[in-house]
Amino acid sequence: MKQILLIITGSIAAYKSLELIRFLRKENVRVRVILTPGGAEFITPLSCATLTEEPVYSDLFSLTEETEMGHIRLAREADLVVVAPATADIIAKVAEGRADDLASTTLLTTTRPIVIAPAMNVEMWNNQATQSNVKLLKQRGVEFIGPEEGELACGEWGRGKVTEPSAISAFIIDKLFGDRPLKGFKALVTAGPTQELIDPVRFISNPSSGKQGYAIAEALLQKGAEVTLISGPTNETPPEGAHLNLVQTAEEMWKATESVLPVDLAICTAAVSDYRPDHPSSQKIKKKNEASSLTMIPTVDILASLSNHKKRPRLLIGFAAETENIVENAKTKLIKCDWVIANDVSKGIFRSNENEVYLITPKANEHWPRMTKKEVAIKLVEHIIKELK
Ligand SMILES: Cc1cc2nc3c(=O)[nH]c(=O)nc-3n(C[C@H](O)[C@H](O)[C@H](O)COP(=O)(O)O)c2cc1C
Numbered sequence: 001m002k003q004i005l006l007i008i009t010g011s012i013a014a015y016k017s018l019e020l021i022r023f024l025r026k027e028n029v030r031v032r033v034i035l036t037p038g039g040a041e042f043i044t045p046l047s048c049a050t051l052t053e054e055p056v057y058s059d060l061f062s063l064t065e066e067t068e069m070g071h072i073r074l075a076r077e078a079d080l081v082v083v084a085p086a087t088a089d090i091i092a093k094v095a096e097g098r099a100d101d102l103a104s105t106t107l108l109t110t111t112r113p114i115v116i117a118p119a120m121n122v123e124m125w126n127n128q129a130t131q132s133n134v135k136l137l138k139q140r141g142v143e144f145i146g147p148e149e150g151e152l153a154c155g156e157w158g159r160g161k162v163t164e165p166s167a168i169s170a171f172i173i174d175k176l177f178g179d180r181p182l183k184g185f186k187a188l189v190t191a192g193p194t195q196e197l198i199d200p201v202r203f204i205s206n207p208s209s210g211k212q213g214y215a216i217a218e219a220l221l222q223k224g225a226e227v228t229l230i231s232g233p234t235n236e237t238p239p240e241g242a243h244l245n246l247v248q249t250a251e252e253m254w255k256a257t258e259s260v261l262p263v264d265l266a267i268c269t270a271a272v273s274d275y276r277p278d279h280p281s282s283q284k285i286k287k288k289n290e291a292s293s294l295t296m297i298p299t300v301d302i303l304a305s306l307s308n309h310k311k312r313p314r315l316l317i318g319f320a321a322e323t324e325n326i327v328e329n330a331k332t333k334l335i336k337c338d339w340v341i342a343n344d345v346s347k348g349i350f351r352s353n354e355n356e357v358y359l360i361t362p363k364a365n366e367h368w369p370r371m372t373k374k375e376v377a378i379k380l381v382e383h384i385i386k387e388l389k
Contacts, residue, residue, distance in 0.1 A: 001240050002176045003030035005078035005110075007103045008048070010038020011085040012153040013119035013162040018043060020084060021051040023169035028241040029176065032074060034058065036103050038087065060102040071102055075110035079176055083107070085119030085162045088130050094142070095133035113175065114142045117168050122158030145171050180224030181385050187225045188257060188266040188313065189217045189242075190302065192232035194250045196276035198294065199285045208271035209351045210234030212319070215377035216267055217242050223381055228263070230256045232270055250276065250299035257302055262311040265384060268303050268337075269319045275299060303336045315387055317380075321345040330360050338362075341380065359383065 004024065008017045024031050033048040033056045045056040057074060075081065083090055083103075090103060094114075099105040107114065116137070124130060125147060134144065146163035163171075173180070191213020195203040210231055217229045218239035229242040230253055238244045245260075247253045250272045257266070275296035285292075303318045318337040320330040323346040330342030340360040347356065356370040359380070368376060 001028065001030050002079050003032065003077065004172060004176070005032050005034065005074055005081045005106070005112075007034045007036070007081065007083040007086075007090070007107070008039040008043070009036045009083065009085060009087040009090045009103065010041055011087050011119040011162070012042060013085040014039050014042035016162055016165050017084055018047055018051055020165035020168055021048065023165055024172065025051065025053075027169070027173050029173070030054070032057070032078065034074065034103050034106060036090070036101065038089070057102060060105055071106045072109055075106045075112065078110070078112055080115060080172065081107065081110050081112050082115045082117070082168075082172060084115075084117035084168055086116045088118075088120050088124045088127070091116065091118060091130060091133050091137065095136050115145060115172065115175070116142055117145045117163050118147045118160075119162035120147070120160045121152060121154050122156055122160045125158075125160045177222070177224070181389060182220060182381075183224035185225045185265065185388065186260075186263040187217075187220045187227045188230065188260050188263045189213050189220070189227060190230045190253060190257065190266075190268045190270035190272075191217070192234040192236075193271045194232045194253055194273045194299075195248050196250065196273045196299070197248075197280040198277050199281040199283065201284050204273060204276070205233075206271045206273070207351060208232070208234075208321075210236045210270075211351075211353060212355060212373045212376065213267070213269035214239060215374045216269060216380060219374070219377040219381040220384075223385060225265075228260045230260075230270070232272075249273075250302070254300045254302050254305060257306060258309070261306075261309060261313075263313050264388065265315040265317070266306055266313040267317045267319075267380075268306070269341075270302075271321060272302055273299055301336070303333070307336045315339075315384065317341065317384075319343070327358055327360065327365060330358065334360065334362060341376075 031052045032054050035058045048056045093104040094107050099108045148161045149159045150161040152160050192210030193206045193208040195205045197203050214236045217227045220227050221241050227242045230245045245256045276299050278295045278297045316337040317339045318333050320342040322329045326342050326344050330340045333340045342358045355373045355376045357368050359366040
């Protein structure tokens with residue numbers, strides 16, 4: 001999980017940083033806050049702690065804060081240090097290399113990129129001292145966002161207004177995650193096996209681990225998509241930020257997929273059972289010393305139901321687990337979806353971290369040699385981005 005260190009200083013605009021925290025948390029960014037004593041005159045540590053779900057730091061010489069976290073760790077563990085709002089005072093301290101409180105000491109310690117969002121009266125901003133400090137910091141690689149022109153808290157008009165939290169958040173997200181071409185796209189991923197009950201203690205299933213589907217969900221999230229992961233029983237840890245919906249049977253998985261429509265793309269990696277016992281017993285079936293048979297009926301075809309749905313995903317991708325005539329068999333699935341990813345599960349693929357697949361589309365047929373399931377996921381997401389853009 002990406003994390004930032006947010007330093008909130010003593011500006012009237014400090015309250016806007018509470019909204020900034022909310023924007024960043026929504027994007028799944030961990031936020032740790034240093035609130036200067038000046039900042040704490042405007043907002044409370046409790047507000048910051050509640051929104052970040054983290055302790056808030058403010059005192060360089062605090063025994064508890066220093067032993068629990070320490071200013072060096074605070075600086076090191078962040079991917080990015082953001083000062084928002086930044087007073088003229090903190091800008092001057094960073095430019096001079098001062099270290100007389102927790103905020104300035106941490107800023108002098110950090111080797112991470114620093115982003116500063118200034119907020120001050122127009123005369124403070126225009127002052128030569130501030131301007132030369134800003135120039136010096138820019139030369140040293142510190143990035144500035146704002147300040148903007150507008151009506152200031154003091155009632156004057158001019159440059160000095162802090163940039164809106166949504167814009168600061170977008171700037172930070174861009175720096176943390178780089179390119180997020182799937183931002184705004186909704187994706188549905190099914191993963192893992194299903195279990196079809198015979199009685200309350202027995203079921204029919206398959207050895208699917210869910211690894212491939214979980215890796216695809218993660219790769220989509222990294223490119224900015226909003227992902228719903230509908231999963232049968234697995235031992236995998238779901239990727240941070242996915243909306244997780246855990247199901248057991250094919251019927252439950254089908255209902256769960258229908259409930260998240262409309263989506264822009266659906267990737268059905270789950271190894272859904274094709275059949276289920278027609279009448280699962282509500283009580284445990286007793287052992288008898290005679291042959292027993294089970295009547296099986298087909299389960300719902302989730303891919304076909306998505307394909308025929310009036311809210312059909314723009315891009316529908318099915319996985320085909322085959323043991324013979326991989327490509328020929330998989331091609332028959334193209335009537336139900338746009339692309340098929342076929343693999344030969346007789347090659348010990350099921351619980352492995354690796355996969356060897358064919359990407360089959362109406363136009364092309366690509367063989368992807370053995371690689372990790374995470375690599376397959378990243379490669380597939382690259383293809384998806386090209387298709388959707
Ligand atoms: C009501 C009030 C509002 C202030 N707003 C700002 C401001 O927007 N920008 C600024 O640079 N200083 C502002 N200051 C002055 C800073 O709070 C002061 O320079 C303080 O020492 C900053 O400490 P810090 O940078 O450690 O938080 C304000 C002071 C007061 C009393």
